[in-house]
Amino acid sequence: MTSSPNMQARLVDVAKVAGVSMKTVSNVVNGSVPVREATRKRVLAAIEQLGYRPNVAARNLAKGRSGVIAFAVPQLDRPYFASLAARMLDEAETYGWTVQIHQTGGQREAELALLTERQPVRLDGVVMSPLQLTPEDVHRRDPALPLVLLGENVDQSHRADHVGIDNREAGRAATEHLLSDGRQRVMALAPGPNLKVERLHGYRDALAAAGLGVDEDMVLATEGVRGEDAELTLGRWLDSGRPAPDAVFAATDWLAMGAIRALVLRGRKVPQQVAVVGFDDIPYDLAILPTLTTVAPDRVAIARLALQALRDQEPGGEPVRLRAPFSLVVRESTAGIRRGR
Amino acid sequence: MTSSPNMQARLVDVAKVAGVSMKTVSNVVNGSVPVREATRKRVLAAIEQLGYRPNVAARNLAKGRSGVIAFAVPQLDRPYFASLAARMLDEAETYGWTVQIHQTGGQREAELALLTERQPVRLDGVVMSPLQLTPEDVHRRDPALPLVLLGENVDQSHRADHVGIDNREAGRAATEHLLSDGRQRVMALAPGPNLKVERLHGYRDALAAAGLGVDEDMVLATEGVRGEDAELTLGRWLDSGRPAPDAVFAATDWLAMGAIRALVLRGRKVPQQVAVVGFDDIPYDLAILPTLTTVAPDRVAIARLALQALRDQEPGGEPVRLRAPFSLVVRESTAGIRRGR
């Protein structure tokens, strides 16, 4: 039982080979305590030679951690969350965390339960993209449970770390893009009732900066978040005979898809007559014709920042708010823009 | 340090309260060894009273397991896989497994690496939905690593457990549905080069059973798996002036979506003039107009069967092949069918 050739090498085996104590090897592996360079090299060589890998279960047991963090999203089968989850998994590997993905269904109770109720596995932290979670809920949680919130359904009153893109700035960038080749009548579509306020702020900022007033008649609230809702709302507007927009700023890709459908089905050409931008860069681009210009949050950065914040969090600390970058991905639905039309 | 009130209760604490040995509590919790009913009750009461939860890290350490299984899919942000992953997570909780989701990108090397290369965390098993994995690859794996394969890119020569729906039967069901209100010219669309053979077999079965011959001219291979591919392929066919189909059997939902677009853009009404069925029930239904009738694999069953198979697998054993049920979800794209047209 003591280190047969094809058995997984242990710390003690490495120590023996390197001629040092177990703890020194541990120190090298963890990098927390300084180790003299010569010793360090010897240890690393031994690790290499034996193909040593730390045993996570033992480490966690000794540290009193589980090594498991939860990543909670409303639904995993919504592509925005699925793609974010994918990045989260990648990044978590860096920390040796395994990620337990949870689906809250957007239910406040489910979101709260994850923070307050005892879980089958003790959690070392939670990253959540909440829909309904209130500031009080955040307050009620076990203060020893590190928490990072994601997305835009979070405000200053939530006392927890937060990671997200600058939605206002992004909304402005998208709208500016539409304006950049002379589009004049830019409509905005956002889901009621919360209207993705920050994104609309950005839209207004851009119009103001271009010296155009905001025609509140052109800011449309859809009934829900689905493509059909946007199709219906925009469709009614178009059918009402009012002067048509020459561009549409949609607060989400779903709405943008619905908008495109409403336009195309009424014979309006996208992007020639009406340009459309969306928001989120959900991985559907191939399914849509024309493909969609959209604001793409840097998901890798979001995941990385969230996990860093989670790791660095300490019980009493002041909440941290982090901004992840975004980019504007230009595709067919605004083609021609910036290329001389 | 010995059981302060608000510390997580341990096995030894439960044992003390119940007046039995640690091991007896362990036996009750694990249910492997028989325990007298009276003792059992006492132990359960103590567990309840103290709110005891087993420490997974310690258990795994003692058992020499990691408690982690891998679930590998080509891409998590494809909705079919995302929704399957969601189910897998749910089911894995039953076994106390945490799931490490891997993305292979459909690369053979990545698929193989998961089976052969040493992972950061030792894996207790792998469930994989392979795209490229060969029977030889399966053979090459560490025989101690339990493996369950999912989906249709697996055949008899892969010596590993397999879970999937009966694609042939499902293809038949979908096609029968189209035929059931008198559609006569049913086209088939499948992605080349593998053509989702089983599904097409089912299509042929259904035509044969209805006394209709298969017009091989109506079996179309698309260039790829994307909606656009189907749109292009079907579009060309339609534009060629050949007599139009009155129904389309698409081997995947993506192709079905492309087919609908090709039809609608040419002024053909779906479902009035052409009915369309898809395959997979990807959660996009709301994005498509009309919503899509499709073959819905029972994802819960797939997940459950896969994990059962994984748990019950033993190194030398004969591979098991399990069939999960499916259902035909009738939506707008075949509306009218079975309702008197």
Added chain:
DNA sequence: AACCTCAAATACAGCGCTGTAAAATGCAGC
């Protein structure tokens, strides 16, 4: 050369659980 300081390395207990082997208990049958 003796002394001090501080960085580097060590020894070892213990994290909470399970497997093993040994002990206790219950229950027939006589």
Added chain:
DNA sequence: GCTGCATTTTACAGCGCTGTATTTGAGGTT
């Protein structure tokens, strides 16, 4: 009431790692 045997329960040594307290030793000062 005792023996023999099957059933139930126990004691305890690890699983592989890290935290703490302690020892070692390198390098600088007098």
